[in-house]
Amino acid sequence: MKISKLYIAILLLILLASCSKNNTGAVVNGASNENITEVDPNMILSNKDNLVNAPEEPEDVKDYTKEESSETAKEEVKNESTKVAENKESTKASENKESTDNSKEEATTKPKNQEEKLKTKKNTSNNSDDKVYTYALYDCTNALDEDVEIALIFEGTEIEDSAYNRDAFNGMARFAEENDKTFGYYRATSEGDKHFEGAIESAIANHAKVVITLGDPVKSIIGKFQLAYPDVVFIMIDAEPIDANGNVITASNTMSIIFNEEVSGFLAGYSMVAEGFRHFGFIGGIPYEAVKDYGYGFAQGINYASKRLNVKSNLKYTYVNTFEEADEIIDLSRNWYKNGCEVIFSCGGAICNSIVASANRYKWYVIGVDTDQSSDSAAFYTSAMKLVGKAIDDSLSLIYNDNFDLTNAKSIDFKNRYVDLEYDNSLFEIFKKPTLNALKEKLFNKEIEVKRSTPNVNNLSDLELDNVNLEIVDYDAFVRSLEE
Numbered sequence: 008m009k010i011s012k013l014y015i016a017i018l019l020l021i022l023l024a025s026c027s028k029n030n031t032g033a034v035v036n037g038a039s040n041e042n043i044t045e046v047d048p049n050m051i052l053s054n055k056d057n058l059v060n061a062p063e064e065p066e067d068v069k070d071y072t073k074e075e076s077s078e079t080a081k082e083e084v085k086n087e088s089t090k091v092a093e094n095k096e097s098t099k100a101s102e103n104k105e106s107t108d109n110s111k112e113e114a115t116t117k118p119k120n121q122e123e124k125l126k127t128k129k130n131t132s133n134n135s136d137d138k139v140y141t142y143a144l145y146d147c148t149n150a151l152d153e154d155v156e157i158a159l160i161f162e163g164t165e166i167e168d169s170a171y172n173r174d175a176f177n178g179m180a181r182f183a184e185e186n187d188k189t190f191g192y193y194r195a196t197s198e199g200d201k202h203f204e205g206a207i208e209s210a211i212a213n214h215a216k217v218v219i220t221l222g223d224p225v226k227s228i229i230g231k232f233q234l235a236y237p238d239v240v241f242i243m244i245d246a247e248p249i250d251a252n253g254n255v256i257t258a259s260n261t262m263s264i265i266f267n268e269e270v271s272g273f274l275a276g277y278s279m280v281a282e283g284f285r286h287f288g289f290i291g292g293i294p295y296e297a298v299k300d301y302g303y304g305f306a307q308g309i310n311y312a313s314k315r316l317n318v319k320s321n322l323k324y325t326y327v328n329t330f331e332e333a334d335e336i337i338d339l340s341r342n343w344y345k346n347g348c349e350v351i352f353s354c355g356g357a358i359c360n361s362i363v364a365s366a367n368r369y370k371w372y373v374i375g376v377d378t379d380q381s382s383d384s385a386a387f388y389t390s391a392m393k394l395v396g397k398a399i400d401d402s403l404s405l406i407y408n409d410n411f412d413l414t415n416a417k418s419i420d421f422k423n424r425y426v427d428l429e430y431d432n433s434l435f436e437i438f439k440k441p442t443l444n445a446l447k448e449k450l451f452n453k454e455i456e457v458k459r460s461t462p463n464v465n466n467l468s469d470l471e472l473d474n475v476n477l478e479i480v481d482y483d484a485f486v487r488s489l490e491e
Contacts (some may be wrong), residue, residue, distance in 0.1 A: 008399055039144060088324040139278075143443070157183055157217045157403070158210035159192040160203065161319075162224060164375060166192055167331070169356040171395065174378040175221055175244060178396030204230050219399060221296045222246055235259040239413055244395060245297045262402060262413045266393040267422045268297050269304030269449050269459040274428035275374050275391040276308025277446065279350055279437040280320055282388075288323040288348045290340065290362060292330040292355020299460040301354045301376060306472055307457050313474035323348060324467060325480040330356035335486050340365040342485075350374060350388060359383070372434075380430035389433040393424040423451045 088112060103320040118122045121156035165174045176192060193210050203225050210218050211248035219242045220229060229241050230248040240260050243249075247263040257263060279287065288307055291298045313320045318472050321345055327336055340351055340362045351366065352374040359373065359380065366386040368371045375381070375390030398421050405416040427447070430440050449455045458464045467477060 017350065018383040036385040041064040041201055046211045075366075078133075094208055104140065107409055113325060137261065154189055154214045155191040155210060156188045156211070157190040158219065159190070160195065160206050160210065160220045160225070161192060161220075162203070164376055168193070169375040170359075170380050170383075171374065172221065175219065175399060176396075177218060178399030179403070180449040181396070182400045185207070185406065191428045204232075207232060211236055216240060216411070217242065217403065219243065220246070222297070227251070229261060230256055233261040236260075240406060240413065242399065242406075244399070261452065262406075262417055264297060264398050264402065264421045266268025266297070266395075266398075266426050267323040267457075267459065268300040268391075268393060269307070270423065270447075271391040272301040272306075272391060272428040273308035273311070273450065273455075273457045274304075274443065274446065275352060275389060276305040276310075277312040278308075278428060278435065278438045278443065279374070280309055280312035280316065280318070280388065281442070282347045282435060283437060284320075285318065286321045286347050286349045288351035289325070290336065290353055290355070293328055294326045296460050298326070298354050301352070303460060303464065303467070303470060304457055305352050305374075305391070306467060306475065306477070307470055310470070310472045310475045312457070319474060319476060321347075321476045321478070323478045323480055325485075326483050327358060330358060332357045334361075335482075335489060336361035338489060339480075339482065339485055341368065344369040344371050351392070352376070354391075363387075372489060375429070379429045379431065379432055389435065389489045390429040392427045392429055395429065398425050 022310060054300045157179055159173050159176055161169075166176055179190055182188070193205045193206040195333075203220075207218060207225075207228065216238075217240045221244050223246050225243070225247050226249045229243055230245075230250050232239075233248055234243050237258070237260055241262070243261065243263045243387075244263065247255045247265070248257055248261055263271070276287070287309060289302045291302050302324065303415060306324070310319050325339070327339070328331070336358050344365055345349060348371070351362055351374045353362045354376045359375065362374050363384045363386045367384065371386070372388040373384070375383070375387045376392075378390065378392055380387045380390050398419075399421065402416045405419070408414060409415055428443060430443055446455075450457065458470055463469070467479065
């Protein structure tokens with residue numbers, strides 16, 4: 008009997024050791040992890056300056072080293088996410104009856120405060136795919152001998168820190184898992200051509216057939232690479248390839264997916280005025296074209312609804328020139344909320360962590376961006392969305408079905424039909440879904456014209472916001488005032 012117990016104990020120890028060694032980033036909910044590239048930390052490209060060195064081992068827990076206020080912000084966001092999860096089962100009795108009377112839907116009754124809203128938060132997902140993906144918490148840039156057929160290139164810290172990056176990854180992962188394709192992501196250390204070039208070259212060296220890039224920083228790089236690598240398909244999200252003179256030059260192996268962010272921004276602004284709010288803020292990250300389009304649409308939506316209801320609304324507006332969280336952004340948003348701002352549109356990746364922390368403190372609200380952020384915090388009233396993940400999934404399906412011919416994929420109406428306003432997981436009470444659907448159709452059919460960033464629309468003064476009291480805030484001046 009003693010020998011038998013010893014034998015069982017040894018077997019258990021061996022089993023536990025085996026489990027701990029295999030605990031790496033994977034796809035969950037029944038999906039396998041065999042298609043995600045794993046990194047051998049000893050395999051590092053010789054040109055180290057172009058890439059992030061592979062960590063000694065995958066890390067499951069992020070190591071935050073920011074100042075105490077940033078730590079507090081993260082903790083507050085985490086606490087609010089927990090509250091949302093605990094209240095997921097709550098439903099609103101008023102949702103059993105939806106009025107189609109627009110005059111009633113656009114009443115100016117003041118909405119409940121955040122604490123009361125939290126008790127009645129809905130949880131009807133608008134995402135037909137309930138599969139949840141985790142992320143390889145390491146850089147794939149240094150994997151020299153692992154084939155990755157579909158590669159996502161992004162810049163930043165961890166991929167899960169940005170709803171935008173996360174949505175793009177999930178779109179790629181959905182297609183790859185369903186079609187048994189290998190996939191991985193390649194992270195550039197920071198902005199700068201050499202970092203992105205190194206990441207893309209690593210993906211191609213690992214036999215990537217499709218390279219997906221995000222945003223403006225790679226426009227000139229893809230302009231060169233699409234010609235240098237004609238057998239590789241490039242999918243550019245929110246950007247078009249340009250030549251050395253800045254002219255758009257799209258080769259047959261490159262597909263650019265551009266969205267009308269101004270439409271979803273307009274929906275967000277209109278809906279919040281219809282919901283009864285009058286004091287707004289817009290905090291954008293780096294003023295890329297997509298960020299500006301969200302902001303311009305938001306301002307026009309506020310103005311259009313205000314004019315329709317014969318009211319005046321107030322809008323503070325700024326860019327903070329980063330997509331990362333920062334103590335100064337906490338201070339800025341806190342200042343706005345303290346001085347009467349009710350809702351802030353957070354448009355710039357991880358800056359939302361700083362804004363949400365302030366919203367939680369003052370029991371006001373945030374509008375999310377790019378994807379549904381309602382699960383991140385109770386502070387998110389709604390989200391202005393572009394369906395990045397769905398666009399990637401759909402375009403990959405067409406490209407593979409047509410043997411890497413991009414013709415049919417390029418015919419998809421991404422600009423209009425892949426933008427939306429989150430409703431099912433929102434906190435709306437007055438603004439109803441039939442109104443949202445009717446408004447979207449008017450926008451898609453150009454019955455309501457919304458201006459976007461163009462050479463003729465250089466700033467907010469070109470938008471004719473006659474029902475909005477606009478205050479453009481100099482963020483750099485605000486930061487300097489904190490130092491005085």
